[in-house]
Amino acid sequence: MTVTLPEGVEPRGRDALAARIAADIPEGWYVNLGIGLPTLIADHVPPGREVVLHSENGILGLGAAPPEDEIEPWLVNAGKQHVTLVPGGSYFHHADSFTMIRGGHLDLCVLGAYEVAVNGDIANWATFDNSRAPAVGGAMDLAAGARRLWVAMDHVTREGAAKLVQACSYPLTAPGAVSRVYTNLAVLDIEDGGFTVVEMVPGMSFALLQALADAPLRLAEQDAATA
Amino acid sequence: MIDKFAASIAEAIGPLPDGSTVLLGGFGAVGQADQLIEGLIETGARELTVVANNAGYGRIGLARLLELGHVRKLICSFPRIAGSTIFETLYSSGRLELELVPQGTLAERMRAAGAGIPAFYTATSVGTSLAEGKPVLEVDGKTYVREYALSGDLALVEAWAGDRWGNLTYKMAGRNFNPIVATAATRTVAQVHNVAELGELDPEAIVTPGIFVDSLIHLPQEEWA
Numbered sequence: 001m002t003v004t005l006p007e008g009v010e011p012r013g014r015d016a017l018a019a020r021i022a023a024d025i026p027e028g029w030y031v032n033l034g035i036g037l038p039t040l041i042a043d044h045v046p047p048g049r050e051v052v053l054h055s056e057n058g059i060l061g062l063g064a065a066p067p068e069d070e071i072e073p074w075l076v077n078a079g080k081q082h083v084t085l086v087p088g089g090s091y092f093h094h095a096d097s098f099t100m101i102r103g104g105h106l107d108l109c110v111l112g113a114y115e116v117a118v119n120g121d122i123a124n125w126a127t128f129d130n131s132r133a134p135a136v137g138g139a140m141d142l143a144a145g146a147r148r149l150w151v152a153m154d155h156v157t158r159e160g161a162a163k164l165v166q167a168c169s170y171p172l173t174a175p176g177a178v179s180r181v182y183t184n185l186a187v188l189d190i191e192d193g194g195f196t197v198v199e200m201v202p203g204m205s206f207a208l209l210q211a212l213a214d215a216p217l218r219l220a221e222q223d224a225a226t227a
Numbered sequence: 228m229i230d231k232f233a234a235s236i237a238e239a240i241g242p243l244p245d246g247s248t249v250l251l252g253g254f255g256a257v258g259q260a261d262q263l264i265e266g267l268i269e270t271g272a273r274e275l276t277v278v279a280n281n282a283g284y285g286r287i288g289l290a291r292l293l294e295l296g297h298v299r300k301l302i303c304s305f306p307r308i309a310g311s312t313i314f315e316t317l318y319s320s321g322r323l324e325l326e327l328v329p330q331g332t333l334a335e336r337m338r339a340a341g342a343g344i345p346a347f348y349t350a351t352s353v354g355t356s357l358a359e360g361k362p363v364l365e366v367d368g369k370t371y372v373r374e375y376a377l378s379g380d381l382a383l384v385e386a387w388a389g390d391r392w393g394n395l396t397y398k399m400a401g402r403n404f405n406p407i408v409a410t411a412a413t414r415t416v417a418q419v420h421n422v423a424e425l426g427e428l429d430p431e432a433i434v435t436p437g438i439f440v441d442s443l444i445h446l447p448q449e450e451w452a
Contacts, residue, residue: 056330057403059253074399080255080308091399093406093434094254094280096339098331126356133282133318134327137305140357141331144350146431175354225422 003160008203011155019044019154021110021182025051029107030100032056032142032167034117035079037152038110052088054106056138058097061089065202078138103137108144111139113153113178115168118215120178120190122151123170126144136173155183155212162214164195185199185209189218196220230391232443236266239416239444240343243272243381246299249417250337250379250412251279251289255308260385261288262420262446267383268292278302278337278377280330280404284310284413294319302377304330327357332374334407340378341410341439348373382412384437389419390426393440394433402434409439417448 005011013019018040025031025045032054033039037109042062045051055064056078063084066072070084077083085091113124122143125136143149156162164181181188186209187199198220200209210217233239240263243249249267253259259279267275268291275298281304283289290313292298292340301323306314317323329334331349348371352358362373384405386395397405397415409415422445424444 017410031239038344055400057400059259059400072399076257076400077272080257085399091397093404094330094404095407098334102331102335102349129317133306133315135307135323136327136329136357137304138330140355141351144353145331172355183357 003156004208005043006165006203006208008200009185010028012201013045013184014040017152017182017184020187021150022046025108027051030054030060030105032101032106032109032146034109034111034139034142036112039077039079041110041152048122049150054097054100055083056097056101058092058094059083059085059089060092060100063089085124086194095214098138101141102149104145104160106142106146108148108150110141110150110152113163114170115163115165116153116178116181116190117165117168117175118190118194120176121168122149122173122178123168124173126171128170134212139173148179149174149177150182151178155185155209162212162215164213164215166215185212194218228439231393231437231440232391232445236263236444237269239442240266240270240381241394241414241428241442243267243270246286247272247380248276248278248378250382250408251277252277252283252382252403252408253398254403255281256284256288258385258401258403259288260383261442263383263385263416263418264288264292267381268295268297273297274299276300276302277410278379280333281308281345282306282311282314284308288444290314293323298323300324300326302317302326302328302333304328304333319380329357333377334404336356336374336377337404337407337411340376341407344376346375346428353421358425377411379408379412380414382408382415384409384415384435385418386417386419388421388423389417389440389443390423390428390437393417393426393437393443394428395419395435395440396428396432397434406435414441415439416442416444418444420446420448
């Protein structure tokens with residue numbers, strides 16, 4: 001089953017979603033961006049706004065991808081893609097890198113997820129496919145250690161299943177860690193044990209958004225007044 | 228005169244008993260001592276436990292060590308990367324034991340071993356399947372899981388420059404796990420791209436002081452196979 005959205009609903013594409021998240025990151029924050037869509041956020045930080053990007057493998061001040069002829073073999077990000085270092089950037093070893101993560105020094109981490117639950121539980125590292133080896137990387141450290149954890153993901157799976165759920169069915173990455181979810185259809189805060197919709201894409205109705213979640217949603221107060 | 232430079236990779240690594248634990252620096256291919264891993268294969272040691280962030284790719288270095296059947300157990304945070312087919316084949320056929328450890332816990336377990344700390348508590352993995360069966364401690368209302376130090380018999384390091392005392396510098400993100408594994412093994416061997424005269428490395432830029440290094444081998448990048 002796939003979800004067919006009514007005419008007039010404009011879901012955010014990958015870059016639009018990344019740009020929407022980037023818009024909410026204030027100057028001065030130290031931020032770790034997970035592999036996949038979150039990595040795209042780096043390309044959308046408004047020019048002139050100084051946001052310092054951290055990479056697990058020992059980099060603060062991650063810069064854009066280099067031109068082909070300026071690739072440095074020793075300079076990659078957590079996804080093993082070639083990157084650059086911005087002026088003011090620094091290198092350090094893995095224990096210092098995870099001191100930053102586990103010691104609560106990062107203002108924000110943005111991760112992708114399979115599921116997010118009403119209580120902020122996140123599942124993003126393993127499925128039930130036992131034919132493949134599990135891999136966790138730094139996801140559990142980031143989810144437990146960053147001061148804030150935001151999730152960037154599609155609102156539903158490719159098959160149309162809800163990813164905003166009452167309780168995660170997949171193995172947890174961390175309990176109660178997520179404070180905000182950005183999907184291709186809406187922005188939701190997790191507060192008081194539930195999802196609060198703070199923004200919907202143009203043309204989206206609360207009723208449809210609710211139908212695409214496996215947990216109760218509520219509208220933020222200013223929106224509820226005009227809904 | 229202290230001179231930790233070895234004449235050959237075999238001399239640098241020395242004899243290694245079967246069943247040894249080997250710590251590898253590197254993050255993916257970056258900063259991994261592939262030539263020393265070839266030397267590890269040459270020792271003929273088997274039933275090894277290997278600690279590394281990833282499980283190798285293609286058919287070189289760690290992937291080759293796995294393919295040739297030298298490894299019994301892999302302790303790893305992210306074994307599945309592009310090209311890690313050797314690992315995946317061995318794992319799915321049950322010929323390789325895997326202990327999956329969150330990346331920060333992996334680094335900290337080795338850091339603890341190097342610092343003489345036998346165990347520690349961390350919030351990472353609390354409430355997940357990776358914490359199952361592990362003792363927990365509550366501090367100020369928050370739950371932490373106990374993790375144990377992880378030491379090795381041998382650590383293999385890739386560094387940028389080294390001097391005869393074993394002082395090391397690293398290049399960019401090639402540093403990663405290398406300074407950690409250097410502290411956590413009974414014997415630490417480094418392959419360096421550049422040789423510095425004693426006193427030539429800026430003391431304020433040395434990342435791994437020579438006390439952590441037992442042996443070095445000069446392998447300039449242009450001589451890599």
